[in-house]
Amino acid sequence: xxxxxxxxxxxxxxxxxxxxxxxxxxxxxxxxxxxxxxxxxxxxxxxxxxxxxxxxxxxxxxxxxxxxxxxxxxxxxxxxxxxxxxxxxxxxxxxxxxxxxxxxxxxxxxxxxxxxxxxxxxxxxxxxxxxxxxxxxxxxxxxxxxxxxxxxxxxxxxxxxxxxxxxxxxxxxxxxxxxxxxxxxxxxxxxxxxxxxxxxxxxxxxxxxxxxxxxxxxxxxxxxxxxxxxxxxxxxxxxxxxxxxxxxxxxxxxxxxx
Amino acid sequence: xxxxxxxxxxxxxxxxxxxxxxxxxxxxxxxxxxxxxxxxxxxxxxxxxxxxxxxxxxxxxxxxxxxxxxxxxxxxxxxxxxxxxxxxxxxxxxxxxxxxxxxxxxxxxxxxxxxxxxxxxxxxxxxxxxxxxxxxxxxxxxxxxxxxxxxxxxxxxxxxxxxxxxxxxxxxxxxxxxxxxxxxxxxxxxxxxxxxxxxxxxxxxxxxxxxxxxxxxxxxxxxxxxxxxxxxxxxxxxxxxxxxxxxxxxxxxxxxxxxxx
Numbered sequence: 239x240x241x242x243x244x245x246x247x248x249x250x251x252x253x254x255x256x257x258x259x260x261x262x263x264x265x266x267x268x269x270x271x272x273x274x275x276x277x278x279x280x281x282x283x284x285x286x287x288x289x290x291x292x293x294x295x296x297x298x299x300x301x302x303x304x305x306x307x308x309x310x311x312x313x314x315x316x317x318x319x320x321x322x323x324x325x326x327x328x329x330x331x332x333x334x335x336x337x338x339x340x341x342x343x344x345x346x347x348x349x350x351x352x353x354x355x356x357x358x359x360x361x362x363x364x365x366x367x368x369x370x371x372x373x374x375x376x377x378x379x380x381x382x383x384x385x386x387x388x389x390x391x392x393x394x395x396x397x398x399x400x401x402x403x404x405x406x407x408x409x410x411x412x413x414x415x416x417x418x419x420x421x422x423x424x425x426x427x428x429x430x431x432x433x434x435x436x437x438x439x440x441x442x443x444x445x446x447x448x449x450x451x452x453x454x455x456x457x458x459x460x461x462x463x464x465x466x467x468x469x470x471x472x473x474x475x476x477x478x479x480x481x482x483x484x485x486x487x488x489x490x491x492x493x494x495x496x
Numbered sequence: 497x498x499x500x501x502x503x504x505x506x507x508x509x510x511x512x513x514x515x516x517x518x519x520x521x522x523x524x525x526x527x528x529x530x531x532x533x534x535x536x537x538x539x540x541x542x543x544x545x546x547x548x549x550x551x552x553x554x555x556x557x558x559x560x561x562x563x564x565x566x567x568x569x570x571x572x573x574x575x576x577x578x579x580x581x582x583x584x585x586x587x588x589x590x591x592x593x594x595x596x597x598x599x600x601x602x603x604x605x606x607x608x609x610x611x612x613x614x615x616x617x618x619x620x621x622x623x624x625x626x627x628x629x630x631x632x633x634x635x636x637x638x639x640x641x642x643x644x645x646x647x648x649x650x651x652x653x654x655x656x657x658x659x660x661x662x663x664x665x666x667x668x669x670x671x672x673x674x675x676x677x678x679x680x681x682x683x684x685x686x687x688x689x690x691x692x693x694x695x696x697x698x699x700x701x702x703x704x705x706x707x708x709x710x711x712x713x714x715x716x717x718x719x720x721x722x723x724x725x726x727x728x729x730x731x732x733x734x735x736x737x738x739x740x741x742x743x744x745x746x747x748x749x750x751x752x753x754x755x756x757x
Binding site for chain 1: 524525527528529531532534535538539541542543545548552660661663664667668671672674675680681682685
């Protein structure tokens with residue numbers, strides 16, 4: 239119960255932080271433009287059947303970018319503000335607060351999917367069809383969960399980093415490639431595809447694409463399970479890393495100036 | 497003015513050293529940039545069109561220098577955040593000269609990342625260059641970076657008034673440029689009004705030159721787009737200097753330099 243209360247407090251705090259702060263909305267502001275970039279490429283190449291790919295990719299990219307931003311900014315902001323020590327000393331578990339805050343941003347980033355769909359439909363001149371809406375909804379839900387867990391892994395690493403912003407800037411496109419957000423990882427060489435399959439995003443991207451296209455979605459439950467399992471692995475890893483990271487900075491006294 | 501720009505550029509290098517070590521720049525930043533170029537080149541694979549792979553690869557490889565120099569929009573506002581902007585304004589040096597030097601670190605970094613993409617990653621992916629074309633492409637890349645730096649400085653002057661929107665301005669700016677200036681689709685794919693508008697952006701001409709160098713090698717016909725690249729770049733530098741001067745004079749008058757937002 240205490241965990242849930244702390245997570246809910248984190249969720250509410252994050253929403254308050256985001257109010258009137260353009261940076262938190264950056265991905266949602268740039269999603270329509272990114273959608274235009276992708277859709278224009280497919281329309282120019284006369285490959286209208288790929289527009290669904292162009293509509294899903296910016297949504298996933300917005301979700302990953304906001305998760306990354308939260309994971310990094312959260313630590314950086316609290317550190318610069320001098321409140322990171324207070325948060326860690328408080329009786330409420332820091333991990334729960336962290337999860338609540340990341341979940342708020344990740345949930346909000348879902349708006350990116352709607353934006354991308356709207357822009358894609360306007361550019362295509364017809365509503366981009368969603369063939370399997372329930373499969374899409376389920377895939378989005380498990381993706382949000384997994385995204386939150388892996389953003390927490392990044393946050394744990396950022397506690398130890400001199401500047402979280404270096405990692406924030408660096409972890410976007412490598413994961414967009416490995417996550418197959420626009421180009422399925424099955425088109426990549428095997429030596430890239432194998433590690434890419436360890437990234438939950440590649441499973442999410444494939445499933446989301448299958449959910450939007452007319453062909454039946456194969457092995458839906460198994461794929462949902464894989465995304466959930468990879469998310470759970472992120473949860474376990476983040477808890478472990480956060481515990482280790484906090485113990486270390488407390489021991490070395492480098493919490494404020496890692 | 498040159499001595500002011502040189503002095504201000506020391507802050508730029510200090511910022512760069514504080515932000516990146518050689519290791520984090522190479523494996524963090526350069527890796528991310530190369531991943532961006534690969535990401536877009538892969539779209540050509542999805543389109544099953546080898547020409548599209550080359551088009552998208554070169555477009556993005558040059559675009560990354562723009563992405564980097566557009567960090568200027570944010571780094572210019574750091575002076576406001578640090579509280580040093582009023583001191584700069586109180587000094588005898590012109591504000592525009594200080595701010596022209598203050599974010600120069602992004603230019604060589606942008607040229608280095610774009611060069612690594614074009615001349616190291618490219619050949620590794622089968623997109624090779626003749627020695628002559630590569631030797632000429634580098635100075636063009638430097639001109640693209642410097643002239644787009646001037647565009648970024650103009651946006652930075654706007655961001656000084658609304659520092660909370662610095663990242664939005666920079667990102668929307670570079671995405672709009674990516675969309676319209678021939679990076680992902682040829683300029684001719686857009687309506688006549690857009691085609692005309694993007695002629696004012698130096699990247700449009702620089703990219704045309706670099707694509708032509710890759711396809712057909714050096715030729716006298718490239719002198720015209722190079723001249724346009726230079727002219728538009730100088731034009732934007734003049735606009736940026738005027739915008740900073742306007743910011744300074746308005747700020748002195750209404751007292752908004754240190755206290756707005």
